[in-house]
Amino acid sequence: xxxxxxxxxxxxxxxxxxxxxxxxxxxxxxxxxxxxxxxxxxxxxxxxxxxxxxxxxxxxxxxxxxxxxxxxxxxxxxxxxxxxxxxxxxxxxxxxxxxxxxxxxxxxxxxxxxxxxxxxxxxxxxxxxxxxxxxxxxxxxxxxxxxxxxxxxxxxxxxxxxxxxxxxxxxxxxxxxxxxxxxxxxxxxxxxxxxxxxxxxxxxxxxxxxxxxxxxxxxxxxxxxxxxxxxxxxxxxxxxxxxxxxxxxxxxxxxxxxxxxxxxxxxxxxxxxxxxxxxxxxxxxxxxxxxxxxxxxxxxxxxxxxxxxxxxxxxxxxxxxxxxxxxxxxxxxxxxxxxxxxxxxxxxxxxxxxxxxxxxxxxxxxxxxxxxxxxxxxxxxxxxxxxxxxxxxxxxxxxxxxxxxxxxxxxxxxxxxxxxxxxxxxxxxxxxxxxxxxxxxxxxxxxxxxxxxxxxxxxxxxxxxxxxxxxxxxxxxxxxxxxxxxxxxxxxxxxxxxxxxxxxxxxxxxxxxxxxxxxxxxxxxxxxxxxxxxxxxxxxxxxxxxxxxxxxxxxxxxxxxxxxxxxxxxxxxxxxxxxxxxxxxxxxxxxxxxxxxxxxxxxxxxxxxxxxxxxxxxxxxxxxxxxxxxxxxxxxxxxxxxxxxx
Ligand code: GLC
Numbered sequence: 001x002x003x004x005x006x007x008x009x010x011x012x013x014x015x016x017x018x019x020x021x022x023x024x025x026x027x028x029x030x031x032x033x034x035x036x037x038x039x040x041x042x043x044x045x046x047x048x049x050x051x052x053x054x055x056x057x058x059x060x061x062x063x064x065x066x067x068x069x070x071x072x073x074x075x076x077x078x079x080x081x082x083x084x085x086x087x088x089x090x091x092x093x094x095x096x097x098x099x100x101x102x103x104x105x106x107x108x109x110x111x112x113x114x115x116x117x118x119x120x121x122x123x124x125x126x127x128x129x130x131x132x133x134x135x136x137x138x139x140x141x142x143x144x145x146x147x148x149x150x151x152x153x154x155x156x157x158x159x160x161x162x163x164x165x166x167x168x169x170x171x172x173x174x175x176x177x178x179x180x181x182x183x184x185x186x187x188x189x190x191x192x193x194x195x196x197x198x199x200x201x202x203x204x205x206x207x208x209x210x211x212x213x214x215x216x217x218x219x220x221x222x223x224x225x226x227x228x229x230x231x232x233x234x235x236x237x238x239x240x241x242x243x244x245x246x247x248x249x250x251x252x253x254x255x256x257x258x259x260x261x262x263x264x265x266x267x268x269x270x271x272x273x274x275x276x277x278x279x280x281x282x283x284x285x286x287x288x289x290x291x292x293x294x295x296x297x298x299x300x301x302x303x304x305x306x307x308x309x310x311x312x313x314x315x316x317x318x319x320x321x322x323x324x325x326x327x328x329x330x331x332x333x334x335x336x337x338x339x340x341x342x343x344x345x346x347x348x349x350x351x352x353x354x355x356x357x358x359x360x361x362x363x364x365x366x367x368x369x370x371x372x373x374x375x376x377x378x379x380x381x382x383x384x385x386x387x388x389x390x391x392x393x394x395x396x397x398x399x400x401x402x403x404x405x406x407x408x409x410x411x412x413x414x415x416x417x418x419x420x421x422x423x424x425x426x427x428x429x430x431x432x433x434x435x436x437x438x439x440x441x442x443x444x445x446x447x448x449x450x451x452x453x454x455x456x457x458x459x460x461x462x463x464x465x466x467x468x469x470x471x472x473x474x475x476x477x478x479x480x481x482x483x484x485x486x487x488x489x490x491x492x493x494x495x496x497x498x499x500x501x502x503x504x505x506x507x508x509x510x511x512x513x514x515x516x517x518x519x520x521x522x523x524x525x526x527x528x529x530x531x532x533x534x535x536x537x538x539x540x541x542x543x544x545x546x547x548x549x550x551x552x553x554x555x556x557x558x559x560x561x562x563x564x565x566x567x568x569x570x571x572x573x574x575x576x577x578x579x580x581x582x583x584x585x586x587x588x589x590x591x592x593x594x595x596x597x598x599x600x601x602x603x604x605x606x607x608x609x610x611x612x613x614x615x616x617x618x619x620x621x622x623x624x625x626x627x628x629x630x631x632x633x634x635x636x637x638x639x640x641x642x643x644x645x646x
């Protein structure tokens with residue numbers, strides 16, 4: 001049993017009678033339940049630390065942070081403990097958005113709660129809203145503070161009000177905790193620049209290039225075009241500082257236990273603002289070690305688990321999302337493995353599914369996706385995915401080379417093909433995307449662009465080609481249909497629900513022109529939204545289709561995530577089939593990635609338990625599973641079905 005399950009059990013025994021404990025007593029109980037674990041993790045990372053230092057600092061800090069937690073949140077924590085794994089519910093449907101680009105500021109966002117309700121969205125990922133440098137700031141991922149709201153978004157009160165409204169309306173809020181780095185304007189960085197050694201030790205700082213050069217031998221480059229190298233010279237302090245992302249994002253030195261303690265306070269400040277899910281940004285990078293790529297290191301896992309165990313003591317209703325866009329096998333580790341199982345993050349981005357979906361669109365085949373998804377072990381039972389097709393970042397092509405070879409493709413040319421397909425290098429490709437961070441040294445690159453443009457809507461509209469437009473719309477619906485039916489929380493990227501195309505205006509903005517991810521950070525078009533009911537254009541078609549799928553999802557318990565998503569070996573390489581199962585009930589999702597009709601043999605359907613004809617229905621079209629004369633189940637180009645037996 002993991003620690004969360006233990007706390008749930010203890011909380012469930014706390015409902016009746018005189019023995020009922022107060023929130024503070026329950027805090028004490030959680031503290032003592034986790035203490036051995038916390039100590040173990042802490043001293044694994046910091047073996048040199050004196051135990052007296054530990055017993056003076058950490059317990060007192062946890063107690064203080066608990067005291068600071070508002071009472072309504074303490075109550076919510078207990079409700080959630082009694083409820084169990086609330087984040088696995090089929091009722092959750094998410095949207096990710098930039099507050100300013102969506103509707104100006106936090107107040108403006110509040111005005112749009114009815115928009116989310118109309119669509120069925122009840123989980124919001126708000127992109128960073130705290131203070132950041134005026135110039136380049138990586139969309140707010142260079143933080144000047146972890147809890148001061150940037151005036152462009154409003155005030156602390158605006159946020160408190162929003163989070164209150166969200167709670168009243170059963171809306172879950174997710175915010176980022178940029179745990180790996182601060183901006184170069186953060187208070188610690190400023191003190192470090194002034195020569196304060198204490199704060200220089202909060203970062204990885206070096207007098208000369210000797211150690212940085214050693215690191216560079218094995219560290220990859222994250223932004224090779226705009227921020228080559230992993231260190232930046234800071235003239236004010238006459239030192240080099242580690243900057244794995246942009247040169248204004250300084251990597252925190254977690255080898256220093258003071259950094260951990262301070263960051264725990266920052267994490268709690270966020271949780272105490274009423275945030276339900278905390279997105280641990282770039283957490284794969286948390287620990288650095290010479291001679292390694294300094295990603296996914298065991299110490300990073302120990303550190304995340306340590307944060308988790310402390311957070312659980314203070315705010316057990318708050319859960320963590322791992323933003324680990326790494327190889328499929330490595331993503332799973334962020335749920336916690338072996339002795340850590342279930343003791344790291346409850347949620348992780350399903351980056352593997354996302355990248356494989358884009359591979360399936362380009363190759364028109366689902367075979368690599370099937371092989372890859374079946375090739376990794378199941379995630380732990382208490383965890384869940386965020387399923388998404390697009391977000392504010394690029395699409396990285398993190399496929400497993402062995403699986404690519406099994407398909408008969410060579411990994412390098414295959415990757416080049418995918419890049420060419422999406423980035424305007426193949427004349428026949430309908431996709432309109434941009435290349436991100438192409439590295440001529442190794443041919444690596446990533447892709448940016450909005451879902452609609454990558455799926456061919458932009459080029460189809462330009463050509464005025466009705467068939468291509470309808471194919472693009474079907475692809476958009478199919479891709480969203482998959483994330484809305486797969487096990488986990490679907491996260492729609494704001495704008496995709498109205499088929500927003502690429503936004504090229506970033507090219508005219510000095511701050512953004514070197515970062516093509518901005519092509520997919522458009523302003524929400526409220527004019528389009530206003531006309532959704534009256535128009536029959538792409539925006540309305542997509543909005544209505546998504547709205548319908550969301551409503552169906554919420555009404556079917558089989559969509560709750562209980563590790564009950566089973567990928568089938570489809571005999572037709574173009575068709576992706578997976579099954580959701582709960583008790584006696586099964587639901588099969590079919591998607592045809594080809595631009596011509598494809599079919600499945602009825603005997604195969606029967607062997608999977610699908611009863612064609614009157615006995616089954618497609619929840620999306622409300623039609624029974626019709627078969628033609630030769631008993632094959634035909635799926636039209638980019639067709640998508642949710643079939644269940646009646
Ligand atoms: C995460 C964010 C990305 C940002 C990076 C550095 O990957 O999603 O936008 O650039 O972290 O903070």
